[in-house]
Amino acid sequence: MAAELLAASTTGTAIFGRSRALRPTGKVLPEHARTHNRALVLQTLYSAGPQSRADVARETGLTRVTISDLVADLMAEGLVIELGQREDARPGKPATLIDVDRAAFHIIGVDLSEHEVFRGAVVGLDGQIIDRDEVARDGATGEAAVLLAEVLVERLLARTSTPVLGIGIGSPGVVDPRGVVRSAPNLGWSDVALQDRVAARFALPVHVGNDANVGVLAEHGSSDHDDLLLVKIGHGVGAGLIICGRPVIGSGFAAGEIGHVVVGTDGGPRCACGKDGCLETWLAEPRLTARLAAVDGQGDAAASARDDILREAGRRLGIVLAPVVGALNLSEVVLSGPAQLLDGPLHEAAVDTLRKRTMAEFNRDLRLRMSEQAEDIVLRGAAVMVLSGQLGVT
Amino acid sequence: MAAELLAASTTGTAIFGRSRALRPTGKVLPEHARTHNRALVLQTLYSAGPQSRADVARETGLTRVTISDLVADLMAEGLVIELGQREDARPGKPATLIDVDRAAFHIIGVDLSEHEVFRGAVVGLDGQIIDRDEVARDGATGEAAVLLAEVLVERLLARTSTPVLGIGIGSPGVVDPRGVVRSAPNLGWSDVALQDRVAARFALPVHVGNDANVGVLAEHGSSDHDDLLLVKIGHGVGAGLIICGRPVIGSGFAAGEIGHVVVGTDGGPRCACGKDGCLETWLAEPRLTARLAAVDGQGDAAASARDDILREAGRRLGIVLAPVVGALNLSEVVLSGPAQLLDGPLHEAAVDTLRKRTMAEFNRDLRLRMSEQAEDIVLRGAAVMVLSGQLGVT
DNA sequence: TCACGTTTGTTAGTAAACCTTACGAACAAA
DNA sequence: TTTGTTCGTAAGGTTTACTAACAAACGTGA
Known part of the structure; x- marks a missing residue:
């Protein structure tokens, strides 16, 4: 065994990670740190609004001196402006409020x-x-x-x-x-x-x-969560994903392309892609409106038939989302698209299906909600x- | 509209990101940069094996001077050792090879x-x-x-x-x-x-x-890919996920808990958790072996029945994985567990199901393979x- | 009223980190 | 032997953020 170790120590390369591309993260120079801290100041001002340099210093952990220096840079670039002195009465020298110049760009x-x-x-x-x-x-x-x-x-x-x-x-x-x-x-x-x-x-x-x-x-901005899935339903069905605060791109840049994932084990409508029962065949706006139009004018039965169609669409969505929510342990899923279709039976059925198909213990605080951003x-x-x-x- | 802008510029705080916890990333000091670069040198040596300081400098983009300095630190800590001079004949001063001291720990x-x-x-x-x-x-x-x-x-x-x-x-x-x-x-x-x-x-x-x-x-180490899903089948069924080279934990620290996600829309065996057709009821080792034992001794029919059972298990796995693979655009999924169960009809059926249920265009280079790490x-x-x-x- | 404490923002000097430039040592090839 | 190359180190400079100290400006309370 000693010989084995010796061999490893003279000629060995790592078994772990031997073939992977080197340098997942590159070198970091002092100037990169500066750039980062500059962005940190900007972020702090942007999120928390007008405040003094001293406030920013406390918030970021950097010193007042450093903040003053960074702010001077940012002001020279026109990104930050002074707003005058703070008005509330406190002991000490009055603070000069600064903020991102929100009207500058x-x-x-x-x-x-x-x-x-x-x-x-x-x-x-x-x-x-x-x-x-x-x-x-x-x-x-x-x-x-x-x-x-x-x-x-x-x-x-x-x-x-x-x-x-x-x-x-x-x-x-x-x-x-x-x-x-x-x-x-x-x-x-x-x-x-x-x-x-x-x-x-x-x-x-x-x-x-x-x-x-x-x-x-956009949804991430108005959410507390750093793990977030957006399902966007329109002419097609797509998703956007943020994990640990970072957007997920996917190995082929196709993350979120769930429109042509087959749902369930009982077939479904034929899709343009050739498969049967793709998510889009259940959820895409043209398909849904067509199906609703078909039952409209059935008199009293119409409302109930509408509900059934929307509920089934929601159920299919829940079926597809369950494995994703489980695997990622997501805490928030957001639905975006025509509210008259999504917000109601469809939404309810999706929530219901999701709860029934995942482990309540792990996904206790899961939320599935409609987007508040509407068409924008x-x-x-x-x-x-x-x-x-x-x-x-x- | 001008008034609206003015208002925003004097009292506004960001609509984007207003409620989220501040400072997703903290301040960065020069010493942090140093720590990072130190790890970078270590990583370079670890992955690529013995080489000269000049090699590391070229690889990392840092200068020879800085590398020498960092290496001196690492040697003082006993993490890196000199291995003597390079033996191949080249012009110039012979290089002193250094490497992670692979026998040190x-x-x-x-x-x-x-x-x-x-x-x-x-x-x-x-x-x-x-x-x-x-x-x-x-x-x-x-x-x-x-x-x-x-x-x-x-x-x-x-x-x-x-x-x-x-x-x-x-x-x-x-x-x-x-x-x-x-x-x-x-x-x-x-x-x-x-x-x-x-x-x-x-x-x-x-x-x-x-x-x-x-x-x-472990699987990430021997893989080229930076997006990776491991499905570990044993007494239960669990998964581990790496996205963009980073492990995913999940908002409730329960990422990968897919054992109790319901598969398909046609019911399934009753699970200990109370639901019907959880992934575990199809795939967990005890369930699988019990089901196989039940058909053993059926003479000629046994082999075929075994295959059917394993194939169905693989199909169920594929059904659960399809939405995850689609949403994340994964390029590699690895199966770990008892090879006599997984490697064969089950694996084949899972691959087949996954291909049939996802969009070939997006997941062209998807690989679903057995782990090579066996029980370790x-x-x-x-x-x-x-x-x-x-x-x-x- | 006035001394005192507090807070702000700046100035001056220091330590750390990396850079550029320069150099000696050691080798191959002409 | 000369020339050119490569390696590792040394010296000095720049950038960055820190600590220490201070003046300005403000409440507070004797």
Whole structure:
């Protein structure tokens, strides 16, 4: 055994981790620490609002000196402003309040996920929608769709005279971290370098993500939880996932693509993808409305039939979510989409199914709720993406 | 609208992120950067084996000067040693090879997840099992089980004269990040502060984790992928999950507890938890072996009946995994447990089911394979946990 | 009223970390 | 022997955040 150890000590390489790509995290220089602390100050101000340098120092654990230094940098960049002295009467020298200059920048948010229309907005740093615009899609695909998106951005940029921090775009399909839309069948896109194209045209920072992955960022902002699943139901069904506060991309950048997962063991409607009983065949808006329309006008039986259809859809959603909730031990799942469809029997059935199919002991404080962001979820998520990418504010 | 902006700029706090706990990441001081870079050097040496300081510098991006400085520290601590000059003939001054001192430390790994026995091992830094020991459980629960585990650790410590880097323990049940076993029904544990107790008794660093969550660390070491799901089938069924190279704990520390997720929409055997058709009722070893024993001795029909049983179990596994694989876009799923049950029809059926229930386009390079770690997966995973916790080597 | 304590933000100096530049040692190849 | 290369170290500079100290500005209470 001694010989074995000796051999290991002279020629051995690790058995653990031998083949993996090296350096999961790179070197860290003092300047990186500085960048991090700068973002920390910004984050503190952004979340907690106006306060003194001393307050920030206490909150972050850095010293007043360091905070003053960092704040001076941030003020020079126009990101932070002084608001004058604090008014409440306390002993000691009056504090000078500082805050993120919330009026200094606007963000352009774009949502390409709807079937009929590309929607966009000028968004404030706090997430307020300041102005909106949209362009009808008219079935545009390929290059035409790219140009249409650019037209929308151009029109939005014309609607604000405030400096723009960046452009955030939520696109359907699979989007890689460099903002290349690898595949978006609805728009006829494959390997469209949307981020590069838009950035080149407008000379602004651009961030692109999958619509559901972007949407979950907006939801994360108004949630207490750091583990969060958003199910976005529209023309298709997609999901966005945040785990430990970090967005999940997936090994093939296709995290959240649950629309074509088969539900249950009793078949189901034929899907466009060729399989039977995909989640989309139960939940996608066109399918649901068609099914509801079919039973409408059945007189008294209509209401009950509607409920049955919606309840069954909710049950199917619960069936798919149960393994995900169990495996990730999620505490919060959010539903986004047309409220008249989702909020009611569908929602109730999903909650009920989820409870019946998971272990109550582990998922006691699980919440499945409707989104409060309504139709702006992707727009606001896109803004959060820019905020996070440009300022490090999460 | 101008008034709205002004208001936001003077009194506003962020709508995004207003209620979330502050400071997801704390301040970073230069010394933290140093610690990080130290771990980076260690990681580089550990993964790539003996090399010169200049090699490490090139690999990490730090300068030779800094590497020399960091290596001096590491050598002073006994973690790194010089191995003499490189032998191959090259121009220039011959390099002095350095490496992690792989014989300097041993690790104690303990696996409490088996029903009949607590197993443990002395593990080398490279993951070699150097010596083993075990204690029969004899149905011990509660305090007796804790003492039994301590006896095992004591006996293992007596079997090595090399300094011990730390003790890693894989326990069944829900384990929180502080090493408190919140709940482990099989061992009759609830809120047992295992980490503190063992650390206090042996005065060594101790890390405790759920068995499957620990097991996936071992599997991660020998895998190329940074997203990985381990399904561990034994007396129960559990999973361990790594996403973006980071272990997932879950909001209630119960990530991976998929044993009691209901499978399919056609009922199933009654489970101890009260539900019908939990994953465990299809896959847990006792259930499977009992079902196989029931058809044994049916002559010619036995082989075919066995296959059917195993295939059905595999299918059920595939059904549960499909939504998880879809939502996370996983590229690798690993099966661990008794090979005579898992490796064969069960495995095949699981792969088949998974392919049929997910979107081929997104999960093209998905692999579902058997673990190669056999019964040592938790022991070795526990060692990785210590390695990671003490040295920052992943 | 006035001394005292408190709080804020700044100045000055220090320690830590990494960098660049430079150099000697040791080797291969021409 | 000369030349060019590579390695490891030494010296000095820059960045970063810290501690210590202080002035300014404010309540409080004798």
